[in-house]
Amino acid sequence: MSKIPVTVLTGFLGAGKTTLVNHILTADHGHRIAIIENEFGEIPIDDALVLRSDEQFFELSNGCCICCTARTDLVETLRKLVERKEKIDRVLIETTGLADPNPVAQTFYVDDEIGEHFALDAIVTLVDAKHIDRHLDEAGPDGVGHQAVDQIAFADRLVLNKVDLVDEAGVAALRERLRGINATAEIITSSYSRVDLDDILGVGAFNRIVHPAWLDEQEHFHDPAVTSVGVELAEDFDEASLRAWLAELTAEHGDDLYRLKGVVAVRGDARRHVLQGIHRIFELRAADPWGRDARGSKVVFIGRNLDHEMLTEGLRACTRPVPAEVS
Numbered sequence: 361m362s363k364i365p366v367t368v369l370t371g372f373l374g375a376g377k378t379t380l381v382n383h384i385l386t387a388d389h390g391h392r393i394a395i396i397e398n399e400f401g402e403i404p405i406d407d408a409l410v411l412r413s414d415e416q417f418f419e420l421s422n423g424c425c426i427c428c429t430a431r432t433d434l435v436e437t438l439r440k441l442v443e444r445k446e447k448i449d450r451v452l453i454e455t456t457g458l459a460d461p462n463p464v465a466q467t468f469y470v471d472d473e474i475g476e477h478f479a480l481d482a483i484v485t486l487v488d489a490k491h492i493d494r495h496l497d498e499a500g501p502d503g504v505g506h507q508a509v510d511q512i513a514f515a516d517r518l519v520l521n522k523v524d525l526v527d528e529a530g531v532a533a534l535r536e537r538l539r540g541i542n543a544t545a546e547i548i549t550s551s552y553s554r555v556d557l558d559d560i561l562g563v564g565a566f567n568r569i570v571h572p573a574w575l576d577e578q579e580h581f582h583d584p585a586v587t588s589v590g591v592e593l594a595e596d597f598d599e600a601s602l603r604a605w606l607a608e609l610t611a612e613h614g615d616d617l618y619r620l621k622g623v624v625a626v627r628g629d630a631r632r633h634v635l636q637g638i639h640r641i642f643e644l645r646a647a648d649p650w651g652r653d654a655r656g657s658k659v660v661f662i663g664r665n666l667d668h669e670m671l672t673e674g675l676r677a678c679t680r681p682v683p684a685e686v687s
Protein backbone atom coordinates (compact mmCIF):
# COMPACT_ATOMS: atom_id res chain seq x y z
CA MET A 361 0.00 0.00 0.00
CA SER A 362 1.46 3.36 -0.91
CA LYS A 363 1.57 5.87 1.88
CA ILE A 364 -0.16 9.22 1.80
CA PRO A 365 2.45 11.99 1.54
CA VAL A 366 2.30 14.66 4.22
CA THR A 367 3.48 18.24 3.76
CA VAL A 368 4.20 20.36 6.81
CA LEU A 369 3.60 24.05 6.16
CA THR A 370 5.29 26.65 8.33
CA GLY A 371 5.96 30.36 8.07
CA PHE A 372 6.23 33.45 10.20
CA LEU A 373 3.12 35.41 11.18
CA GLY A 374 1.55 36.98 8.14
CA ALA A 375 3.72 35.17 5.61
CA GLY A 376 0.69 33.96 3.67
CA LYS A 377 -0.14 30.53 5.10
CA THR A 378 -3.87 31.13 5.28
CA THR A 379 -3.76 32.63 1.80
CA LEU A 380 -2.07 29.45 0.59
CA VAL A 381 -4.65 27.24 2.28
CA ASN A 382 -7.41 29.26 0.68
CA HIS A 383 -5.67 28.94 -2.67
CA ILE A 384 -5.66 25.16 -2.24
CA LEU A 385 -9.31 25.18 -1.21
CA THR A 386 -10.43 27.06 -4.27
CA ALA A 387 -7.97 26.24 -7.07
CA ASP A 388 -8.84 23.65 -9.64
CA HIS A 389 -5.91 21.33 -8.99
CA GLY A 390 -7.48 17.90 -9.13
CA HIS A 391 -5.80 16.69 -5.92
CA ARG A 392 -7.76 15.37 -2.98
CA ILE A 393 -6.01 17.12 -0.16
CA ALA A 394 -6.83 16.95 3.52
CA ILE A 395 -5.81 20.10 5.30
CA ILE A 396 -5.09 19.92 8.98
CA GLU A 397 -4.53 22.94 11.13
CA ASN A 398 -2.31 21.79 13.87
CA GLU A 399 -1.91 23.76 17.01
CA PHE A 400 -0.10 22.76 20.12
CA GLY A 401 -2.14 24.95 22.37
CA GLU A 402 0.34 27.73 22.97
CA ILE A 403 -0.95 30.37 20.63
CA PRO A 404 -4.64 30.54 19.71
CA ILE A 405 -5.35 30.00 16.08
CA ASP A 406 -6.84 32.85 14.19
CA ASP A 407 -9.85 31.27 12.66
CA ALA A 408 -10.44 33.70 9.87
CA LEU A 409 -10.05 30.63 7.78
CA VAL A 410 -13.18 29.40 6.09
CA LEU A 411 -13.18 26.15 7.92
CA ARG A 412 -15.92 26.50 10.44
CA SER A 413 -18.05 23.46 10.64
CA ASP A 414 -19.52 21.22 13.29
CA GLU A 415 -18.33 18.31 11.31
CA GLN A 416 -14.64 17.77 11.46
CA PHE A 417 -14.47 16.63 7.87
CA PHE A 418 -16.28 17.91 4.88
CA GLU A 419 -15.71 18.00 1.21
CA LEU A 420 -15.39 20.94 -1.15
CA SER A 421 -16.36 20.93 -4.77
CA ASN A 422 -12.75 21.01 -5.93
CA GLY A 423 -12.11 17.69 -4.21
CA CYS A 424 -10.38 19.02 -1.15
CA CYS A 425 -11.34 17.05 1.86
CA ILE A 426 -11.12 19.33 4.79
CA CYS A 427 -10.31 18.39 8.27
CA CYS A 428 -10.28 21.70 9.95
CA THR A 429 -8.38 21.37 13.19
CA ALA A 430 -6.26 19.00 15.14
CA ARG A 431 -5.81 21.22 18.09
CA THR A 432 -5.58 18.53 20.63
CA ASP A 433 -4.41 15.45 18.89
CA LEU A 434 -2.86 15.16 15.49
CA VAL A 435 -2.69 11.37 15.72
CA GLU A 436 -6.42 11.13 16.40
CA THR A 437 -7.19 13.33 13.41
CA LEU A 438 -4.94 11.28 11.13
CA ARG A 439 -6.61 8.07 12.33
CA LYS A 440 -9.99 9.48 11.45
CA LEU A 441 -8.70 10.33 8.00
CA VAL A 442 -7.63 6.72 7.50
CA GLU A 443 -11.06 5.48 8.55
CA ARG A 444 -12.75 7.58 5.90
CA LYS A 445 -13.70 5.71 2.79
CA GLU A 446 -12.81 8.46 0.33
CA LYS A 447 -9.36 8.32 -1.05
CA ILE A 448 -7.02 11.14 -0.06
CA ASP A 449 -3.99 11.95 -2.19
CA ARG A 450 -2.19 14.23 0.19
CA VAL A 451 -2.25 15.79 3.61
CA LEU A 452 -1.14 19.33 4.36
CA ILE A 453 -0.54 20.26 7.98
CA GLU A 454 -0.47 23.98 8.71
CA THR A 455 1.55 24.42 11.84
CA THR A 456 0.37 27.81 12.91
CA GLY A 457 2.58 29.40 15.51
CA LEU A 458 4.93 26.48 15.62
CA ALA A 459 8.65 27.07 15.42
CA ASP A 460 9.71 23.50 15.75
CA PRO A 461 8.49 20.83 13.32
CA ASN A 462 9.82 18.11 15.57
CA PRO A 463 6.55 17.16 17.30
CA VAL A 464 4.77 16.91 13.96
CA ALA A 465 7.59 14.97 12.33
CA GLN A 466 7.77 12.68 15.32
CA THR A 467 4.18 11.61 14.80
CA PHE A 468 5.14 9.87 11.58
CA TYR A 469 8.10 8.05 13.04
CA VAL A 470 7.04 6.99 16.50
CA ASP A 471 3.43 5.96 15.88
CA ASP A 472 3.46 2.69 13.93
CA GLU A 473 -0.13 2.89 12.80
CA ILE A 474 0.32 6.41 11.47
CA GLY A 475 3.66 5.51 9.89
CA GLU A 476 1.96 2.66 8.09
CA HIS A 477 -0.46 4.99 6.31
CA PHE A 478 1.38 8.30 6.04
CA ALA A 479 4.88 9.42 5.13
CA LEU A 480 6.41 12.81 5.69
CA ASP A 481 7.03 14.39 2.30
CA ALA A 482 8.53 17.81 2.96
CA ILE A 483 8.61 20.81 5.22
CA VAL A 484 7.59 23.90 3.28
CA THR A 485 8.24 27.35 4.75
CA LEU A 486 6.53 30.46 3.49
CA VAL A 487 8.61 33.62 3.69
CA ASP A 488 7.21 37.15 3.58
CA ALA A 489 9.38 38.95 0.99
CA LYS A 490 8.32 42.35 2.28
CA HIS A 491 9.05 41.81 5.95
CA ILE A 492 11.51 38.96 6.30
CA ASP A 493 14.56 41.22 6.30
CA ARG A 494 13.22 42.97 9.35
CA HIS A 495 12.43 39.71 11.12
CA LEU A 496 15.87 38.36 10.38
CA ASP A 497 17.56 41.58 11.48
CA GLU A 498 15.59 41.48 14.71
CA ALA A 499 17.07 38.07 15.34
CA GLY A 500 20.33 39.83 16.21
CA PRO A 501 23.82 38.75 15.36
CA ASP A 502 23.51 35.23 16.72
CA GLY A 503 19.83 34.75 15.84
CA VAL A 504 19.74 31.76 18.13
CA GLY A 505 16.30 30.39 18.71
CA HIS A 506 14.68 33.01 16.56
CA GLN A 507 11.62 31.58 14.94
CA ALA A 508 12.04 33.21 11.53
CA VAL A 509 15.61 31.94 11.22
CA ASP A 510 14.67 28.48 12.45
CA GLN A 511 11.76 28.13 10.06
CA ILE A 512 13.95 28.98 7.09
CA ALA A 513 16.71 26.69 8.30
CA PHE A 514 14.69 23.51 8.57
CA ALA A 515 12.70 23.88 5.35
CA ASP A 516 12.98 21.52 2.41
CA ARG A 517 11.36 24.10 0.19
CA LEU A 518 11.11 27.84 0.65
CA VAL A 519 8.29 29.85 -0.89
CA LEU A 520 9.29 33.50 -1.12
CA ASN A 521 5.83 35.04 -1.07
CA LYS A 522 4.65 38.63 -1.61
CA VAL A 523 7.15 39.24 -4.39
CA ASP A 524 4.65 41.75 -5.80
CA LEU A 525 5.78 44.07 -2.98
CA VAL A 526 9.50 43.86 -3.75
CA ASP A 527 11.47 44.77 -6.88
CA GLU A 528 13.62 42.32 -8.81
CA ALA A 529 16.87 43.32 -7.15
CA GLY A 530 15.18 42.94 -3.77
CA VAL A 531 14.04 39.43 -4.63
CA ALA A 532 17.57 38.50 -5.75
CA ALA A 533 19.03 39.85 -2.50
CA LEU A 534 16.48 37.92 -0.48
CA ARG A 535 17.29 34.72 -2.31
CA GLU A 536 20.92 35.24 -1.34
CA ARG A 537 19.97 35.83 2.26
CA LEU A 538 17.79 32.72 2.38
CA ARG A 539 20.61 30.72 0.81
CA GLY A 540 22.82 31.96 3.61
CA ILE A 541 20.55 30.28 6.13
CA ASN A 542 19.52 27.23 4.14
CA ALA A 543 21.77 26.01 1.35
CA THR A 544 19.74 22.98 0.35
CA ALA A 545 16.11 24.05 0.04
CA GLU A 546 14.84 24.99 -3.38
CA ILE A 547 13.45 28.53 -3.41
CA ILE A 548 10.31 29.37 -5.37
CA THR A 549 8.57 32.72 -5.53
CA SER A 550 4.88 33.63 -5.39
CA SER A 551 2.33 36.38 -5.03
CA TYR A 552 -0.67 35.78 -2.85
CA SER A 553 0.69 32.28 -2.28
CA ARG A 554 -0.41 31.26 -5.75
CA VAL A 555 2.07 28.46 -6.18
CA ASP A 556 1.88 25.52 -8.52
CA LEU A 557 0.83 22.85 -6.02
CA ASP A 558 3.17 20.34 -7.63
CA ASP A 559 5.99 22.58 -6.41
CA ILE A 560 5.08 22.17 -2.78
CA LEU A 561 3.23 18.84 -2.59
CA GLY A 562 4.99 15.60 -3.46
CA VAL A 563 8.44 17.14 -3.12
CA GLY A 564 9.80 13.83 -1.84
CA ALA A 565 12.31 15.52 0.43
CA PHE A 566 12.26 12.68 2.91
CA ASN A 567 13.04 10.16 0.20
CA ARG A 568 15.95 11.83 -1.47
CA ILE A 569 18.21 14.82 -1.48
CA VAL A 570 16.20 17.66 -2.94
CA HIS A 571 18.96 19.97 -3.94
CA PRO A 572 21.69 18.00 -5.70
CA ALA A 573 23.99 20.99 -5.89
CA TRP A 574 24.08 21.42 -2.14
CA LEU A 575 27.81 20.92 -1.89
CA ASP A 576 28.48 23.76 -4.30
CA GLU A 577 26.40 26.04 -2.13
CA GLN A 578 28.41 25.57 1.03
CA GLU A 579 30.57 28.61 0.53
CA HIS A 580 27.52 30.89 0.50
CA PHE A 581 27.00 30.30 4.18
CA HIS A 582 27.43 33.46 6.16
CA ASP A 583 24.63 33.60 8.66
CA PRO A 584 26.36 33.26 11.99
CA ALA A 585 23.34 31.75 13.67
CA VAL A 586 22.64 28.80 11.46
CA THR A 587 25.23 27.00 9.46
CA SER A 588 25.51 23.87 7.46
CA VAL A 589 28.23 21.31 7.24
CA GLY A 590 28.51 19.11 4.18
CA VAL A 591 30.56 15.94 4.21
CA GLU A 592 31.39 13.82 1.21
CA LEU A 593 32.96 10.39 1.61
CA ALA A 594 34.08 7.88 -0.99
CA GLU A 595 34.40 4.97 1.43
CA ASP A 596 31.34 2.91 2.41
CA PHE A 597 29.85 3.24 5.88
CA ASP A 598 29.63 0.47 8.41
CA GLU A 599 25.90 0.54 9.09
CA ALA A 600 26.03 -0.39 12.78
CA SER A 601 28.74 2.15 13.37
CA LEU A 602 26.83 4.88 11.56
CA ARG A 603 23.60 4.15 13.43
CA ALA A 604 25.36 4.16 16.79
CA TRP A 605 27.09 7.46 16.05
CA LEU A 606 23.90 9.11 14.79
CA ALA A 607 22.00 7.95 17.88
CA GLU A 608 24.63 9.51 20.08
CA LEU A 609 24.89 12.68 18.01
CA THR A 610 21.14 13.31 17.90
CA ALA A 611 20.74 12.54 21.61
CA GLU A 612 23.51 14.96 22.56
CA HIS A 613 23.09 17.73 19.99
CA GLY A 614 19.45 17.27 18.94
CA ASP A 615 18.41 20.75 20.05
CA ASP A 616 20.91 22.39 17.75
CA LEU A 617 20.59 19.99 14.85
CA TYR A 618 17.70 21.20 12.72
CA ARG A 619 18.12 18.90 9.79
CA LEU A 620 20.25 16.07 8.69
CA LYS A 621 20.04 14.76 5.14
CA GLY A 622 22.09 12.45 3.07
CA VAL A 623 22.46 9.73 0.55
CA VAL A 624 24.96 7.17 1.75
CA ALA A 625 26.69 3.98 0.69
CA VAL A 626 26.54 1.12 3.18
CA ARG A 627 29.16 -1.63 3.03
CA GLY A 628 27.88 -4.90 1.63
CA ASP A 629 24.64 -3.38 0.33
CA ALA A 630 23.95 -2.67 -3.34
CA ARG A 631 21.33 -0.05 -2.50
CA ARG A 632 21.61 3.65 -1.87
CA HIS A 633 20.58 4.52 1.68
CA VAL A 634 18.69 7.69 2.49
CA LEU A 635 19.43 9.48 5.71
CA GLN A 636 16.96 11.92 7.21
CA GLY A 637 16.81 13.63 10.52
CA ILE A 638 15.06 16.39 12.42
CA HIS A 639 16.48 17.22 15.82
CA ARG A 640 16.45 13.95 17.77
CA ILE A 641 14.77 11.80 15.17
CA PHE A 642 16.78 10.16 12.47
CA GLU A 643 16.06 7.52 9.89
CA LEU A 644 18.41 5.49 7.71
CA ARG A 645 16.57 3.61 5.01
CA ALA A 646 17.53 1.49 2.00
CA ALA A 647 16.35 2.95 -1.30
CA ASP A 648 17.06 2.08 -4.94
CA PRO A 649 20.23 0.29 -6.12
CA TRP A 650 23.28 2.34 -7.06
CA GLY A 651 23.26 0.66 -10.46
CA ARG A 652 25.79 2.33 -12.70
CA ASP A 653 26.17 5.42 -10.50
CA ALA A 654 29.42 5.66 -8.59
CA ARG A 655 28.96 4.76 -4.94
CA GLY A 656 29.72 7.56 -2.53
CA SER A 657 28.12 9.35 0.41
CA LYS A 658 26.98 12.90 0.87
CA VAL A 659 25.62 14.12 4.17
CA VAL A 660 24.57 17.62 5.16
CA PHE A 661 23.94 18.87 8.68
CA ILE A 662 22.00 22.11 9.20
CA GLY A 663 21.86 23.71 12.60
CA ARG A 664 23.33 26.01 15.22
CA ASN A 665 26.80 25.83 16.70
CA LEU A 666 27.78 22.98 14.42
CA ASP A 667 31.27 21.69 14.98
CA HIS A 668 32.58 21.07 11.50
CA GLU A 669 35.53 18.98 12.55
CA MET A 670 33.62 16.86 15.04
CA LEU A 671 30.94 16.08 12.45
CA THR A 672 33.39 15.34 9.67
CA GLU A 673 35.66 13.19 11.81
CA GLY A 674 32.69 11.52 13.51
CA LEU A 675 31.22 10.51 10.18
CA ARG A 676 34.54 9.40 8.83
CA ALA A 677 35.00 7.08 11.81
CA CYS A 678 31.72 5.36 10.89
CA THR A 679 33.38 3.83 7.85
CA ARG A 680 35.02 1.47 10.36
CA PRO A 681 33.12 -1.21 12.33
CA VAL A 682 32.06 -0.48 15.90
CA PRO A 683 34.99 -1.53 18.06
CA ALA A 684 34.31 -4.74 19.98
CA GLU A 685 33.71 -4.18 23.70
CA VAL A 686 36.81 -4.90 25.69
CA SER A 687 35.67 -6.96 28.66
Ligand SMILES: Nc1nc2c(ncn2[C@@H]2O[C@H](COP(=O)(O)OP(=O)(O)OP(=O)(O)O)[C@@H](O)[C@H]2O)c(=O)[nH]1
Nearest residue numbers: 372373374375376377378379521522523551552553
Ligand atom coordinates in the same frame (compact mmCIF):
# COMPACT_ATOMS: atom_id res chain seq x y z
N1 LIG B 1 0.62 42.10 -1.33
C1 LIG B 1 0.53 40.82 -0.94
N2 LIG B 1 -0.19 40.51 0.15
C2 LIG B 1 -0.29 39.23 0.53
C3 LIG B 1 0.34 38.19 -0.20
N3 LIG B 1 0.08 37.01 0.40
C4 LIG B 1 -0.70 37.29 1.46
N4 LIG B 1 -0.92 38.62 1.55
C5 LIG B 1 -1.68 39.33 2.57
O1 LIG B 1 -0.93 39.26 3.77
C6 LIG B 1 -1.80 39.16 4.90
C7 LIG B 1 -1.44 37.95 5.75
O2 LIG B 1 -1.68 36.78 4.99
P1 LIG B 1 -2.13 35.43 5.68
O3 LIG B 1 -2.35 34.42 4.60
O4 LIG B 1 -3.24 35.64 6.65
O5 LIG B 1 -0.83 35.06 6.49
P2 LIG B 1 -0.62 33.92 7.57
O6 LIG B 1 0.74 33.39 7.37
O7 LIG B 1 -1.72 32.94 7.54
O8 LIG B 1 -0.69 34.76 8.89
P3 LIG B 1 -0.86 34.26 10.41
O9 LIG B 1 -2.09 33.45 10.48
O10 LIG B 1 -0.92 35.53 11.16
O11 LIG B 1 0.37 33.51 10.73
C8 LIG B 1 -3.20 39.10 4.30
O12 LIG B 1 -3.73 40.38 4.35
C9 LIG B 1 -2.99 38.64 2.88
O13 LIG B 1 -3.98 39.09 2.00
C10 LIG B 1 1.13 38.57 -1.37
O14 LIG B 1 1.75 37.75 -2.04
N5 LIG B 1 1.17 39.88 -1.68
